[in-house]
Amino acid sequence: MAASFAARGLFAGAILLSSCPRLESERPRVEALDPVAVGHVRTLEGLGGRPLEIRTLALDPPVFLLPGFLNDAEADEVRSLAQVWESSQAGDGDKERNQLMLQSGGKQALKVLRHFDKNRDQHLTRREFQMFVKDVFGLPNFNGDDFASFAALANGAVADGSVNRDSIELERVLKADPVPYFQELGQKEPHRYERFSETVWIEHNTPLMWNILNRTAAVTGLPDVVIKNTEPLQVVRYPPLGHYACHHDITPDSIDSGEFRFATLGMFLNDVPAGGETAFPGADVEGAAKWGSENWAKLEDRCQVTEACTSLGGLVVRPRKGDGLLWYNVKPRALSELAAGRWDRGKGYGERTLLWSSMHCGAEVHEGEKVFANLWLHLPRSWTEPQKRRRRRHSAPKNEL
Secondary structure (H helix, E strand, O other), rough: OEEEEEEOOOOOOOOOOOOOOOOHHHOOOOOOOOOOOOOOOOEEEEEEEEEEEEEEEEEOOOOOEEOOOOHHHHHHHHHHHOOOOOOOOOOOOHHHHHHHHHHHOHHHHHHHOOOOOOOOOOOOEEHHHHHHHHHHHHOOOHHHHHHHHHHHHOOOOOOOOOOOOOEEEEEHHHHHHHHHHHHHHHHHOHHHHOOEEEEEEOOOOOOHHHHHHHHHHHHHHHOOHHHHHOOOEEEOOOEEOOEEEOOOOHHHHHHHOOOOEEEEEEOOOOOOEOOOOOEEEOOOOOOOOOHHHHHHHHHHOOOOOHHOOOOOOOOOOOOOOEEEEEEEEHHHHHHHHHHOOOOOOOOOOOHHEEHHHHHHHEEEEEEOOOEEEEEEEEHHHHHHHHHHHHHHHOOOOOOHH
């Protein structure tokens, strides 16, 4: 069933967002877009003289396809604004600490390895070693042949000339000096990392960016005070073999802190000859409504290997230049409660509020490159900041603000 509604006076011209601040008592209503049913289509009129479809692709999480959200010229202009690319590989404190502990040797190094020795036999099996390489070095794409190569280095040849390729003794792992070995592997073959791409951030200071914000407001129905709170646009370039393993755009901790991306609007900026899909392996999975965080963690772990991104079921979206993809990262009811200031910040609030099914991945690019933009939507910080922290901040001396 199709529906049609007007664009609230917003159009792809000069920015219309109001600069007038609102009092907290005047908070506007914030609601997630109702997906209605898979295949449901709304038609939005009045955006620069052309209609825009909002097509429901999934219910849990709510995912919407926006065909032609950007025209070809706009998509090309966003790409032209992306000038200075940087590696998307971000520092990870836990991984860095574990690598330093391994390099220090002795008890600290063994402590890292014993965490992965699940049966406490002082050896790492192939599966245990794969988990070690993924969690400590961020290299989930580590297969049986890779294990056999490292096992040959660590175990060496025994009297009959054979090599133990089933497991590696913890002490032998350390003697093989794993830190430089796997750091060099990642540098030579960066597609083995959980994420292989480059990133640029674009501020909202051009007519094109203002148009995108206005269009986002029209599609989502969000008030100006929320739209003005979006992050700069992130543009990501995936080269051949580029990908991003399964992940969430927020965490329970970020929700508890009051600073989180409640929704994501992605935009495909080019056509990809082969690969480069965006997939939601947990979308509309039967029985998933009863899953806890452990069930979702298991699915996310299975989805770390690049080839698993599009092979685990759920929803898979092919890249098409100009198309938009909107999804929510928190439960719709919780979004309304957060925006209205009605929520119970008890223990485990973030875990209960996160929409675990919003886990997604960027499939490997098999031919050409993929350029994708992310617009992350936030509620104003003053709406979501935990009450105790707000009282402390408001009573702090001026020189501490």
